[in-house]
Amino acid sequence: xxxxxIRAKIQEAFAAAGHNRHDAHKLLLTWALRDPALLLAMTKxxxxxxxxxxxxxxxxxLAEGGHEEGDSERLSRSTIEDIxxxxxxxxxxxxxxxxxxxxxxxxxxxxxxxxxLAAAFTRKKK
Numbered sequence: 001x002x003x004x005x006i007r008a009k010i011q012e013a014f015a016a017a018g019h020n021r022h023d024a025h026k027l028l029l030t031w032a033l034r035d036p037a038l039l040l041a042m043t044k045x046x047x048x049x050x051x052x053x054x055x056x057x058x059x060x061x062l063a064e065g066g067h068e069e070g071d072s073e074r075l076s077r078s079t080i081e082d083i084x085x086x087x088x089x090x091x092x093x094x095x096x097x098x099x100x101x102x103x104x105x106x107x108x109x110x111x112x113x114x115x116x117l118a119a120a121f122t123r124k125k126k
Contacts, residue, residue, distance in 0.1 A: 003041050033084070 009031060010024070017023035032039040043050070075083075
């Protein structure tokens with residue numbers, strides 16, 4: 001990774017995420033969507049493969065009798081920019097935690113013990 005901007009942003013995201021790879025990944029993607037220079041620095045080495053993939057997809061669609069330039073499935077540039085802008089403003093939720101999963105037994109025991117301790121200190125003395 002020769003680009004010092006990318007390296008610095010990765011280190012910054014990793015430190016900001018408390019050395020959590022998943023959170024650092026999400027943070028770096030958010031920054032890239034908001035900073036065109038960072039996005040270009042991250043994607044520039046891969047542009048040739050991306051362009052080749054798009055060209056191959058287009059040729060395959062034409063060979064299969066697919067869509068032409070004037071079809072209704074094509075989105076206008078402003079529509080695409082609106083979608084990207086709205087997607088970058090939404091912060092994705094943490095998908096690692098599921099609220100349907102009950103807490104472990106040790107957590108229940110700890111809560112019970114803490115309630116008993118609190119009750120012991122709030123009892124009236126005779």
